[in-house]
Amino acid sequence: MPETPLPATRLVVRRRASRSVRWMATHPAWAVALRSGIAAGLAWWVAWLIGLAFPDPFADYRYYAPLGAVVATSSTAARSVSQSVRATLAIVVGAAVAGVTDLVLPTDSLTVAVVVIVASLLAGWRTLGDMASWTVTSALFVLVIGGSRDQSEFVLAYIGLVVVGAGVGVLVNLVAPPLPLAPSEAALDELEDVLADQLDALADGLHGDRAPRPEEWEERRRAVAPAVDGARRAAEEAREAQRLNVRVRRHRGRVEDQEVRSERLSVTTAVVTDLVRILTEGERDDLDPDRRVLGAELRHPVAEALGALAAVVREGPAADLDPALLAVRELRAALARQRAHGTGDDYLAAGAIVLDIERALDAHRAASAEPDEGDV
Template identity: 25%
Template sequence: MPRTHELIEVKRRLMSPRALQVAKICIAVAVAWSLAPLMPGTAKEFPYYAPLGALLSMQPTLMRSLRSAAQTLAGVLIGIGLAAIVLIVSDPNVWTLAFVVGLGALVGGMKWMGVGGEYVPITALFVLIIGGPEADGYSIGYATQLCLGIVVGLGVNLLILPPLTIGPARERMLGFRRTLSKHLTEIGEAVLERSPPAREDWATHGEMLDAAARNVRTAVQAAEESRKGNPRAWFTRGNLDADYDALVALENVTFHIRNLTEVLAGMVWGKPIPLESPQNLRPVLQEALSAVAGAISAGVDDPRQPQLLDQAAVAVEEILRTMQQEIGAGAASLSPTAAIVIDLQRILVALRPSRQEAPAPAAS
């Protein structure tokens, strides 16, 4: 059994997007190096720049590859142009080298240059030092071989399983739902404990939830970018509008969970603000937290979601009915629970698709 588990893990790693990208880089570099000697004229004297171009054009998505290739080529051409200006005015020396590198770094620092900015001073330096008296031939060979490598890299990235990250983004979204649901369940369990619970970590998970939300947004944005110009997207449910809507909903849910977590931490631990809550409210509060956690874990495509949302809404209404019975406890005791109820209601509003209407409150 351990051996089987190890084989499965090795297979998973070999089939991962990163492993596939590495394999494609190796193929692109090999093809570019094989084609480089076939280039005409002086370009064949500089075959080592073709693999470099292939390497520079291999990015995680097709659009990023195109953008990187265009920016790199622009940086190279600008660098060649700066070196040409220096050679027209003077021979290479310590002052002209320093000047062209400084000017190239200044131009390359412009925002629109992107990743190609760093190649402006590098190319200018190469042309002046390596090209020297044969700068014309070197520049043509350098640019030609680099273009060959870029074309090869783009072709390999397009033809061999172009990266499409919609599936991983949706998996990360599902994992985020489970994280929020688990967090809400844990704090619900802490509410019922008579003495302060042994575990306090749930009270400090706010930053972790925010970081998880940012990671999911990054994954969804990367998935949207991976669709553009990708033929694999034609055969995949590639419209991410619903995923963006779900992400915005979960970000709102995260905000409200952080709010009610602080309130519950004050009720259970007395920090950051000491708060009170009648003991009779705690069972219904725990049931509502558990019900809302179940609604969070169900995605939009889950057929159980409408029922779970309705059940959660009923559980939250039960808190309000119990609060009416505890009206004699005073505002100081009931206010924290009222704040939690508002956050729970807002969570349910964020989770409920716009086409659904919330169930009417039960008559008291």
Template identity: 30%
Template sequence: MSTRLRARRSGAALEIREAVHPARLLLVAKTTLAVGLAWTIAPHMPGITDEYPYYAPLGALVSMYPTLMGSLRSGLQTLLGLATGIGLALLVVITVGPTWWTIPAVVGVGMLISGTGWFGAAREYVPVAALFVLIIGGQNADDYSLGYLVQMAVGVAIGLIVNVVIAPAPLTLAAAARVDAFREQLSAHLHDIGSAVSESWPPEHEKWADDAASLADTTSALRAALADADDSRRGNVRARGRRGETQHIHADLTRLDRVAHLIRDISDEIADTIWDRPGALELDPALPEPLSAACHAVAEVIGQEEPLTAADHRARAEAARAIRLLLETVDVRTIDVRRSMGPGVLAAMHLRRILILSGHREPDEPAGSDAESSGA
């Protein structure tokens, strides 16, 4: 129970930090400004549209996203959804008119159309717009439809202008920081495995086994964060130059994803052995010590922040030596007891692969890639 309570508190603290993050506060300020401008401008629109000024702030609100492309996409999809819903409603008005059965029928048709995927996050506006035109518009459905659509378009336009003038910062650095944190998480998890197999047998704590299941979720969340970072650079004047590049971050995440799969495999195999799950193979008493040393050594390599330093070279040499000693122990015990050292073989193979994958990118790799592409 205490572990769950700590996890909930940690999650709540993270949500609070995200709510007051500078990028989030900037979005709040821009949204407030856009809504205020929309409400100020809306009453001055020509014709009948000035009778529906309250839809302009709504248009500004729905168009405000953390990225420029997100704002443009949301605004256009909202207007498309509104136009479609209004078109359905007007079709009813000029034919049979709003009745006890045409209103729910047109809402149902709107729901079906909204499920096509054309409208993105604004898909709810298709049936909502149709319903509003038939119920609120009533006898003045044509005037209401025009005012509704025009004022929403005004709000969307104001929101886009505000987002362009006050361009949001690219999310590249934040995504890179999260990838670095994931690397540290993988290092810590492998350290936990090393500690688990070297303590009293069977290990008393199970947290390392539970944490392994969360690695895949973390990878998925990081890919979404990188997609947002790429989206934040499109059309953003603050992303010009090399500062916003994400190619090397994608490459790092791909490597770390493969490392995570290998660590999860090691964790699952050892957990099967510890708790005697179906398909488990016995861990020879001579293996925990060299296996623990190899896990700790490879974890140190994963956790290295600076590439091509003396500390990095020493860590890699120590890891290679620890894996070699583990393999030697596996070979000796296989001959002595004349049976397979299953968990030891799998762990040694995976640790060696992790060591290879953890090789750091050369500092001039992006420059070399650019040179090749320009030469082509």
């Protein structure tokens, strides 16, 4: 009899398996490939069983079952159900177009053109969503392949096996659902870097002896919008993937950490956007000195505070807030001196800059105070 594994060996195997499962759960490209392969293989086996029980018409068309399984496993657990329904509906619509056309026209190039045109127009039906392309595919399959056989049997086998395969795919998705944490984490990393770079660029523009020219401000603008859109899309996909997902509990700590981080970066994005607007519009050398929002006395303190905020944004929860808080206090002191011998309009914009920086720091402090539960 084989020897019983030692407890230490069993523990090592369990840890390695756990790491493998966690890695697959958070890297969607590999996870989708594995799920799709397993679902396709299971669907082929189920279709083989159906073919044994009902050889006519299912035995000759087993390959349609893996096709339906792949459709169902290409998205989240919650969406796989709706996608399977839409794909089935699109197949029925396409099959109906081909069937009706085949009754009135011979199968030739003109018929193929008519079927594709009609099916393409029906694919615009909003209900079909991203499964609309199946309408044309189904119409061509039924017209070309089904036309040479008993078309009603082919349509029955085609639709039936795709539905069976989609059902298998849905079950696989429910058992091992995708949880795309890695892409959302990468998107948040990118947004974090872009925001920090933008703050550094603003600070660099204020360190000189004069206010920047308009073209110099333009050179310091960073493409924040694409990073914001990417982070938003990734966050929405990760949020949707949590529905009907039995693995969320295992990664609860990481999921909650990303949600907190997303909220913090949302506040930081709004702050950076406002700072860019205030500085690029109000602190330029083509403006009269009396109309500039900062002036020589405030440019350097604002630059120091922006640079300190950039460091906080870039370092994340591990950042030391003390240098940034000190920079803000020095900026407030400089602003108080400016207010002592200026008018109200001289410091309103500068005060808004201080409030923006403090708002970003408050959001970071609140996010850092959240309890870190870790992965369960």
